[in-house]
Amino acid sequence: MSEHIILSLSFILLAGIVCQWLAWRVKYPAIIFLLATGIFAGPVMGWLDPDELFEDLLFPFVSLAVAVILFEGSLTLKLQNIPGLERVIRNMITIGAFITWMGTTLATRLLLDFSWNVSFLFGALMVVTGPTVITPLLRTVRPKENVAHILQWEGILIDPLGAILAVLVFEFILAGGAEGGFAAGLVVFGKMVLIGVLFGAVSGYLFAFLLKKYWIPQYLHNFASLALVCVVFAVSNMFEAESGLLSVTVLGIWLANTKGLDLDDILDFKESLSILLISMLFIMLAARMNLSSFRDLGWPAVAVFAVIQFVIRPVSVHLCALGSKLSMNERHLLSWIAPRGIVAAAISALFAIKLQAVGYPFAAAMVPLTFMVIVGTVVLQSTTAGPLARFLKVAEPEPNGFLIVGANRLAQVIALELKKNGIRTFLTDQNWSSVTEARLKGLQAYWGNPVSEHAERHIDLIGIGHLLAVSPQMELNALAAHYYRLEFAKENIFTIRISEPTAGKAEAKTAFKYGGRPVFSESLNYQDLSRMLEQGAEMKTTLLSEEFTFEQFQNQIDAKRIPLFAIDTNHRVQVFTAEPDFQPKAGWKIMSLAEKVPVEAE
Structure with a gap:
């Protein structure tokens, strides 16, 4: 019994x-x-x-x-x-x-x-x-x-x-x-x-x-x-x-x-x-x-x-x-x-x-x-x-947008390129001048602590499905990833590296629980991308085709291009990580940071 x-x-x-x-x-x-x-x-x-x-x-x-x-x-x-x-x-x-x-x-x-x-x-x-x-x-x-x-x-x-x-x-x-x-x-x-x-x-x-x-x-x-x-x-x-x-x-x-x-x-x-x-x-x-x-x-x-x-x-x-x-x-x-x-x-x-x-x-x-x-x-x-x-035309599009922690130059460049491709973004920063600059460029931005009760009431997350933490403060990025873990799916929370990853025990001891997925390449961090922007690098969007594949995009020798985002044929945004779980195909768009402007395939 x-x-x-x-x-x-x-x-x-x-x-x-x-x-x-x-x-x-x-x-x-x-x-x-x-x-x-x-x-x-x-x-x-x-x-x-x-x-x-x-x-x-x-x-x-x-x-x-x-x-x-x-x-x-x-x-x-x-x-x-x-x-x-x-x-x-x-x-x-x-x-x-x-x-x-x-x-x-x-x-x-x-x-x-x-x-x-x-x-x-x-x-x-x-x-x-x-x-x-x-x-x-x-x-x-x-x-x-x-x-x-x-x-x-x-x-x-x-x-x-x-x-x-x-x-x-x-x-x-x-x-x-x-x-x-x-x-x-x-x-x-x-x-x-x-x-x-x-x-x-x-x-x-x-x-x-x-x-x-x-x-x-x-x-x-x-x-x-x-x-x-x-x-x-x-x-x-x-x-x-x-x-x-x-x-x-x-x-x-x-x-x-x-x-x-x-x-x-x-x-x-x-x-x-x-x-x-x-x-x-x-x-x-x-x-x-x-x-x-x-x-x-x-x-x-x-x-x-x-x-x-x-x-x-x-x-x-x-x-x-x-x-x-x-x-x-x-x-x-x-x-x-x-x-x-x-x-x-x-x-x-x-x-x-x-x-x-x-x-x-x-x-x-x-x-x-x-x-x-x-x-x-x-x-x-x-x-x-x-x-x-x-x-009835009262449905929002797929929650494909990004809540971006940080309104610095890197965050603004990313947000502007996403916006250009029809992806909604919302920036948040405690630096008033950065927020003001972002707003003057036509970006939505919140001035204040992104993990505060005030932010909870004033940040509009309608249409937002991803978190991207790109502030220069490692602790704030990790805290934001932890704070929004119930709002966004685990696989849609991303944080940028602040310095070169250390090896062995040091890396394990400084890892944050619920700290988000490290974004972009393992060899890239916030300082690297900011330095590239200071040296004249620009965000570019490249359309892939049967004649111009992603492999050809990666093997270009006339310019250094770092792929950051991919937009598939259903207009969904994919974020590049050290081990991306997607393979861009013809019809996809690749958003990348380019040191020089090459001739892009249409």
Whole structure:
């Protein structure tokens, strides 16, 4: 028996990472593959039965997992960002959320004949979109800046706010059902809010105090935060049932808005933990599905999905965008994208069991209905949003541009040649004169520390897919590469050598972890390239052809040309390193630093 349990858990973990990897490869939300895996392993093949596997531990595990996921989401909710948000975003997380809640409630009640209580709860669940499904969708669709920012902030803010709404509605239902009256339900509802807010705020204050006083060593921050979330969730529930979800959400919001608190390590850890828990939850919850329950819902459930997708969302967006500068095409795309995700799935499964226990009809049907909307929105929007964005002409080009750390002469020359070839660049430097000079040449440049919070808010990375650190400061280059490692793929982070590489132990001792890929040739460093520019070298772009190959380009004897970048026939930029993983072909362009200007082949 124990071998079967170990094998099942191992399968869930393996299937989870395979699904996440596959989603990364094909650029689709992982939820599609996780749900398909759970359904295949559960109701289709009968290999996985979470109820038999976990028995009484299943829903305590689901509850704790949801608490951790909500805590991780609420850590990103900084109240200082709300007053500065565009009016559209503010409207969408308030007016838009209310329209979605009421509209979904009404559709569920009229089309499926659910009770008003269950309909209100399902409507609250459908408010949540969430960054776990929005972020991968944005990577695929690549909408223009206005649309991307609105969807991103809506997903971040609506996740904990929608979860709070769902919890409050659920608690109000339980309160009324348990005591049999509106007044009694209102009292229990108030107790839940009071205990949830009190426990969350007090625990947040104490934990922030301990972190600020350095009473918890750095290596225990992640462990301590995880233990705190579990304890706060459990103790809060002990005082008032189901107040724990509100407590951990308030805890996360409190920590996120405490000044002078460095939460980067905790956020990284919680993000990794959330990926693990999300993968397990989706597979297990999908494996519990009874396929016949989907058939039992029938066409009225499809009608509810259609109303949510084609009526409620467009009405909500267009009302929230009234008076804004958004174009009609941007509003149309916003109206199309609102996928539901893990919070809706996990909370619906959890609440359905509890509502069934107190005698609410249709509570069990809420789970397959939720999954139907999740699968419908994710699959439909993932497959159509990209083509729709391109049709509406509100899609950004491939994120092919470069964030260049340094605005010195070398950085400017590189940026100008990339710009000439249609590649977006954004320079950043702490030297005001260098930044001013770059701006006078028509380049986008940020004056300040590239790894500061101010830079995070003011550097526009739309269309940027690479980091190129070419400042004369080795430590700054390495720090920038480390800082942006979560923003850009590892293979797209490049740093220039500052001096000739040393040999043996000295080289190993001075190497930076996450320091980026050394760019250009092993024998070249920042000083060499700067010296060449001072001696009159220029950046040139050469078009390769069948008659003039890359080998011929390299073997020219009338000029010294150092290849730095290659642009392929799909307009993607490749960066030369000591061991390039590409071979330029006919039709490619080679950007090189040339000591003299030879006659180039057209």
